[in-house]
Amino acid sequence: MNHTHLTVVRAHQVRTGDIVTAFFPAPADEKADCVIVFCNTPVAIVPADTAARFPALVSTPPLPDLFTLDNGEHGPYEALPVPRVRGPYGAISVTRTTAEQIASDLPQPHAGRHLTCHWLNDTPLIASDPRLRTESGRPGWIIRPDADGWYRIGGLWPWQHWSPGEDDPTH
Incomplete structure (x- = not known):
């Protein structure tokens, strides 16, 4: 996946179907068990319409x-x-x-x-x-x-x- 598939948005802008790939907390942000507490925390997402063009995660090869x-x-x-x-x-x-x-x-x-x-x-x-x-x-x-x-x-x-x-x- 290249960088053009990622978008950085504020946490409150994440929509259903978006895939959160990373978040970038500021030193003052609170987080517990990787849950973003502040709605302005920047997160990297793959937007739902872009994610839909890739194979579903269930298509990964099975373990041996x-x-x-x-x-x-x-x-x-x-x-x-x-x-x-x-x-x-x-x-x-x-x-x-x-x-x-x-x-x-x-x-x-x-x-x-x-x-x-x-x-x-x-x-x-x-x-x-x-x-x-x-x-x-x-x-x-x-x-x-x-x-x-x-x-x-x-x-x-x-x-x-x-x-x-x-x-x-x-x-």
């Missing part, structure tokens, strides 16, 4: 879903949001960075036991121990990125949705 392996022992891994009716073995779409993290964690978890991952340029090959294969001749799964660069990984182990808990120190 978070998944783990082995009941939270590995991960969480960020993925594109998935439908809540999806089964635990359904594919999730991840970035290359996340796919690389999954590949490095893969030999460690119970879910990935007997699996290895090797990268061939931008394509991971997830392979199982040949002595444990149930399908003869199938050396592994090749996961190619889609047109947008997302890797769809699924059908190999169950994913668990993860939400930050109260005991999680990072959230």
Whole structure:
């Protein structure tokens, strides 16, 4: 948004539909919890007719879903949001960075036991121990990125949705 979309008006001139983007209190102005008390306080607004030309705030992309392996022992891994009716073995779409993290964690978890991952340029090959294969001749799964660069990984182990808990120190 460039500066021509903003207008500075006095607080008492703000109308329904205007979006207040900033206010500039004078040292004598009173404010409590970002509520403007004096009607002459200058505020920057995007007028309602200008704001109507932009996408609604509800059109912002959704936050990523978070998944783990082995009941939270590995991960969480960020993925594109998935439908809540999806089964635990359904594919999730991840970035290359996340796919690389999954590949490095893969030999460690119970879910990935007997699996290895090797990268061939931008394509991971997830392979199982040949002595444990149930399908003869199938050396592994090749996961190619889609047109947008997302890797769809699924059908190999169950994913668990993860939400930050109260005991999680990072959230």
